[in-house]
Amino acid sequence: MNNAYLFVFILSFVLLFVMRKVAKRVGLVDKPNARKLHQGVVPLVGGISIFSTILVGFLLFLPMNDNLSLYLSCSAVLIVLGALDDYYDVSFKIRLIIQAGISLAMIYIGGHSLHDLGYLMGSETIALNEVAGAVITVIAVIGAINAFNMVDGIDGLLGGLASVTFTALGIVFAYNGNEYLATICLLIVTAMLPYIFLNLGFPLGRRFKIFMGDAGSMFIGFTVVWMLIRGTQEPGAVAFKPVTALWLIALPLMDMATIMIRRIRKGQSPFQPDREHLHHICQRIGLSPGATLIFICSMASICAAIGLWADFVGISESIMFSAFLILFTCYFSIISHIWRISSWLNKLKKRQRMTSEQI
Numbered sequence: 497m498n499n500a501y502l503f504v505f506i507l508s509f510v511l512l513f514v515m516r517k518v519a520k521r522v523g524l525v526d527k528p529n530a531r532k533l534h535q536g537v538v539p540l541v542g543g544i545s546i547f548s549t550i551l552v553g554f555l556l557f558l559p560m561n562d563n564l565s566l567y568l569s570c571s572a573v574l575i576v577l578g579a580l581d582d583y584y585d586v587s588f589k590i591r592l593i594i595q596a597g598i599s600l601a602m603i604y605i606g607g608h609s610l611h612d613l614g615y616l617m618g619s620e621t622i623a624l625n626e627v628a629g630a631v632i633t634v635i636a637v638i639g640a641i642n643a644f645n646m647v648d649g650i651d652g653l654l655g656g657l658a659s660v661t662f663t664a665l666g667i668v669f670a671y672n673g674n675e676y677l678a679t680i681c682l683l684i685v686t687a688m689l690p691y692i693f694l695n696l697g698f699p700l701g702r703r704f705k706i707f708m709g710d711a712g713s714m715f716i717g718f719t720v721v722w723m724l725i726r727g728t729q730e731p732g733a734v735a736f737k738p739v740t741a742l743w744l745i746a747l748p749l750m751d752m753a754t755i756m757i758r759r760i761r762k763g764q765s766p767f768q769p770d771r772e773h774l775h776h777i778c779q780r781i782g783l784s785p786g787a788t789l790i791f792i793c794s795m796a797s798i799c800a801a802i803g804l805w806a807d808f809v810g811i812s813e814s815i816m817f818s819a820f821l822i823l824f825t826c827y828f829s830i831i832s833h834i835w836r837i838s839s840w841l842n843k844l845k846k847r848q849r850m851t852s853e854q855i
Contacts, residue, residue, distance in 0.1 A: 512706060542708040543709050547711070574711070644716050739817045
């Protein structure tokens with residue numbers, strides 16, 4: 497299997513270089529604007545390249561079955577939708593309709609849906625009937641797709657957060673003996689590594705920079721929620737508790753929920769783009785893009801580690817859920833008052849500086 501990882505890594509690098517040339521020829525590039533502060537045009541084919549790599553890798557090294565075929569088919573639809581959105585700026589309503597359609601295919605063709613939320617409230621499990629399960633599954637799929645789309649705002653962040661989640665998933669699947677799903681997760685991480693290198697300008701410099709594009713962020717978000725649902729709901733193959741899933745995607749989930757609540761409070765559309773995400777805020781309070789990347793990915797890693805630890809040692813689901821709600825409440829409160837907090841910290845620094853100068 498080691499040869500599979502090496503093959504996927506090399507193929508991903510090759511396809512990234514091929515696709516970036518094609519992207520420049522057809523105009524599938526990102527241009528700087530009020531929200532996008534990068535320099536020059538950047539190819540938007542990271543996601544297309546990663547999906548193509550994974551498709552070839554899966555066909556060569558994994559046994560095909562109906563589940564995998566459906567996953568690849570749904571992913572292909574999202575890749576096409578994302579590429580069209582990158583090129584033509586597709587209406588968010590059309591995107592939501594297609595994402596909902598993908599969710600329904602996942603439910604009614606693949607048989608993957610949320611039907612058991614676990615023991616969130618105590619001693620009794622929260623079981624969902626068919627209708628409620630379908631509705632919540634559609635919301636979960638659309639939410640995950642858009643959560644990962646929203647964090648794609650600075651170099652390395654989407655790839656970093658996705659790598660944290662897929663690595664955690666690979667660990668928990670391997671721990672519970674599901675080598676098949678663990679292999680899928682680790683192959684995805686392997687396919688993303690060359691993209692992360694080029695996205696960060698390593699080792700070839702900024703001239704070879706490439707972006708994930710909406711095609712990639714949609715694909716990654718869908719893949720994450722597909723794995724989370726399989727890992728928590730699949731009969732005979734449950735690998736972790738439903739509440740653990742919240743911890744594995746804590747940062748993208750909390751960022752999306754917070755920004756949507758704030759937009760709705762302002763009377764804006766929850767899907768209206770802006771520069772109020774966590775990565776934007778971190779930079780506006782003085783962190784460099786690199787420091788922002790390290791900070792957010794570190795927080796995501798800590799949350800994922802807490803989730804895995806709590807799942808492995810048998811912490812009750814109600815405690816895990818309560819802890820997550822407390823975490824989200826703290827996160828929401830801090831982000832909502834970040835400018836007051838930042839102002840207070842700046843004043844404190846000035847006082848300390850003045851005191852040290854007097855001494």
